Amino acid sequence: MKLYELTAHELHDKLVNKELSSVELTNALYARIDEVEAKVNAYVTLDKENALLQAAKVDAKIAAGEKLPVLAGIPGGIKDNISTLGLRTTCSSKMLSNFIPVYDAHVIEKLRADETIFLGKTNMDEFAMGSATTSSYFGATHNPWNLDCVPGGSSGGSAAAIAAGEAIWTLGSDTGGSIRQPASYNGCVGIKPTYGRVSRYGCVAFASSLDQIGPITKDVTDAAIVLNTICGKDEHDATSLNVEVPDFTKALVQDVKGLRIGLPKEYFGEGIDPKVKAEIEKAVKKYQELGAEIVEISLPHTEYAVVTYYIIAPAEASANLARFDGVRYGYRNMEAKSAPEMVTMSRTEGFGAEVRRRIMLGTYVLSSGYYDAYYNKAMQIRTLIRRDFEEAFQKCDVILTPTSPVVAYPIDGKMDPLQIYMLDVTTIPVNMAGLPGISIPCGFVDGMPVGMQLIGKILDEETILRAAYTFEQATEYHKVFAPLGGNNND
C-alpha cells in the first residue's frame, strides 16, 4: 500500500513507532501531488517549504520521545476560504487572488497546536457558491473517479484531494451541502457538525447562519479525530456553542442494535436517480441486518427547502461579500476615476458570474418592498423545516437519506444553474435546521461513488458517527481507491 492511501490513524501509529518520519510522509504526499495534480487540480496554493519545516519539527519531537496528538505530522489540506496567516487565501476568486491573511482562523490555530502539517489550500467554488467546483477562478477541479466528471462542491478540492491521495485529511465548509455532497461524489467521509460546534472565526463567510467547517477524510475514524481537534467554544465566534466537546473517537463502536433509523419519504421520491436509490436501499438493508430498526418518517416542508435556501443564503451573502470593495485588500480596478467607480468596477471584475448572480439575488430579496414577501417568508419556512426535524426525531434517532439524488455528473456544463440548485435538496434542510450530518460511501453507480447521509439531532454527532462507523466496518466501499480514469480535457 502507498503511504498516501493510508488514514491518519494508521499513519500516526507508523510515526510514533518510528517506521516512518513526517518528512518522508510529507514528501510522499507532495510526490503524489506532482503526479496527479495536473489532472485533478485539487489545490489553489501549495506550501511545501513550510510543510517540510513543520514536519521536521514533529520528527524532532518524536525523536525526543514527546507524546503527540494523532494529527501531529499528518499532512492535510485546507479549503481556500479558511484564513491562514501568511498563506494566500483566495476563496478561489479573482477578488482575493493575491490576498495574504494577517491572522489564522480559529480551526487553524487549533490544528497548529496539534502540530499538524498544511500541504496547501484546496480549490473550491468561488466564495463557496456552487456544488461542482467549476466556478473557481483557478479552474475546475476534476473528479478522481472519472476526470470528466465534477467533484461536487463547493469543497470539491478538499474531497478530490482525499480521493486522489493528495492529502490525508482536509477541511471543508458546508453551507448547503458543500462538505457532504463532494464527499459523496468522491467516495469520502465528510461531516458537517452541528451549527455552532466549530468556530467560524476565520472562515470567509458565505451565509453566516448556515456555514460550518468540517473534515473530509478517508474513514469515519479520521473524521472523529479531526473533529476532536476543531470543535469547541471560541470567544471570537458569538454563535459557537458553549458546550462540552466529547471525545468523538469514543463513539466509534460497532453497534446499531435497536437504533431507530428514519427514512424520510420525501427524499426517495421524484428526482432521485433509481440506481442511487437502489444503492441506498441496499444500505438500509445492511443496517437492518446489523440490528437497526427502520422507521418511515416525513419531513413535509422539504420541497420548500431549496427555494428558501436560495433566498436566505444570498441575502446573507450580499452583506457578507460587501466588504470586498477594493478599498482595504483584494482586487482593485486601477483605472477608475472616482471612489464609487472604483468600488463598482472592482466588484464587477473581481467576482465571477455565479457570485454576482447571488449578490444580486440577495440584494433584491432584502430590498424594501420585497423583504416581507421573500426574506421574511423564507425565515418562517426555515422555522417550519426545523420543526419537521424536531418532530421526526420523536420517532427516530438518526435520519438516513441519499447525500445527493445523483452521482457525480459530467463536467461539460450542460446543466443550468437551476437544475444544479435543485440537486442540493437532500443536504440543504440539514443546514437550515443546524443539524449535524455525515456522508459516507455506500455503493457505486456506473463506477462512481454513492454517498449516504446520516442526519443527527442537535449536538448528537456521536450517534451518527457510531452508525456510520458500524456501517463502514461492515462494508468495503471506503477501501476502494479512485482510478483517476477518464480525461481532463481542460
Place this chain on the structure above:
Amino acid sequence: MTKYITVIGLEVHAELKTKSKAFCSCSTEFGGTPNTHVCPVCLGMPGALPSLNKQVVEFAIRVGLALNCEIKPYNKFDRKNYFYPDLSKNYQISQFDKPICEHGHIDINLDGVEKRIGITRIHMEEDAGKLNHSGASISTSDSSSVDYNRAGVPLIEIVSEPDMRSAEEARAYLENLKAILEYTDVCDCKMQEGSLRCDANISIMPEGATEFGTRAEIKNLNSFRALVRAIEYEVERQKEVIEKGGKVVQETRTWDDANGKTLSMRSKEEAHDYRYFAEPDLVPVDLDEAWIERVRAELPELPAQRQARLMEQFGLPKYDASIIVASKAMAEYFDEAVKNAQDAKGVSNWLLGDVSAYLNNEGISISEFKVSPAHLAELVNLTKEGVLSSKLAKKVFAEMLKEDKAPKALVKELGLEQVSDEGAIMKLVEETIAENPQSVIDFKAGKDRAIGFLVGQIMKKSKGKANPGMVQKMLKEKMQ
C-alpha cells in the same frame, strides 16, 4: 399671515467611553496614528467575526434607566447595509426593530415651565472610520485615505419623539440629555470632537393643523449654537417655501455653519435602502433581570436629583441649582467647594458669576479650571468674615487665576487685609474731616450726600482696605 407651529425631534449619537470597541478588543482611545487601533474584526478582514463587548450593553442599560426607558430584555443586532469606504464591512452593525431601550422621557424646564419630551428609543451600534480627502470632498479629491481607528467604537443613538416646539426647547432637551450622559459617565460629550452628535428632524405646520408637516433631517450640528441657529434657519426656510406656494420636500440637509444655512444633501428618492436584516454573526441579547436591577441600583445621582438636593441641603435658589447641575463637573466643583465654605450661596454666586464669565472667556470647561474648590471656598469665607470687601475679593480672584494660591496668602502678599483697627481708621477720619470742612457743614445741614463723599475720600486714602462699615459709623459719630 398664517402662524406656524414648529415640530422638532432629535437623534443624538453618543460615543460610549468603553475601554475597547463594541465588537473587538481594540482600544477606543481618541486620536493615535491612523490605523493603529485596529484588528481583523474592525478592519472587516475576510472571515473575522464580531463579539459583543458587554460594557456596551451595560452603558446602554444605564442610560436607558436614567432616561426613564423600558429596558428590553430581548433585543438584537441588525446589519444596516450601505457602501462607503469608511465602513470596513460596508454594513454597520446596529439595532433596527428590537432596540435595547424604548419609551423614555426627559423633563425640561424653560422659564419655569416644565415640559416632558418623549424618548422613542435607544439603540446600540458601531461607529465608522474617518476619511481624509486630499481635496474638499470625496468626489472632488484625487485621493482619500481612511483611518479605521474609530471604526467599531460603540455608539448609542437616542431618538426623541417629535415633542419639541422651538429651538430653545431643543436646546434645553439636548442640554439635559448631555448632563445625563455625563452623570451616568458613559460619554465624554465633546461635541467638537464628535463624541456627541446631533441630527434634527424639523417640520412646520399651520396652527390648528392635526398632521405634522413634511420634515427635513438636518445633519452636522456640532454645537448647541449650531443646533439653535440651524433650527431657526430651517423653520424660516420652510415657511418661505410654503408661503411661496411650494411644498417642503422630505430630504436630508446639512448645516453649513460658516454660511449659516442648511443645504440639501439627498432627497427621499435618493435615500438609502439599508436592507436591514438580523445580524447572523451575533446572537440576540438576552438580558437577565438581575443585571438590569444591578445597574439600576448602581445608578449615580442624576441632574434632577442633584438639583433637588442642592436646593434642600444648601438652600440654593432653583435657578442657581439648575445651572450648577447642568454640568456634572460644575456640580462636582460646587460639592467640593461647599465642604469648606461657610456660605453656599456665596459659592454659587462665584460659580455663576465671575467663574463662569472667566471660563466662557477662555473657552474652557470647569474641569480645566485652575482654581481649586478649596481655595474658592476660602475666598468666599474671607468675604463672609469681612476680611475682604467684594471689590478686593475680585482683585484676589484675579490673582488666583494667574496662580492657584491660597487667598489668605495672597491677601497678605498683596497687603490687602481690610483695616478694621479703630485707631487707624480714626486717624483717617480725623484727617479727612480736617481736610474737608465744607462737607462737614453740609452734613450738619442735613445733606446726606456729604457722608458718601467723605467715606469715599477715606477709602481712597486707605487704598480700599478700610472696613467701609466702620468708616461710616466712626465718621458719623465724629461729626455729631
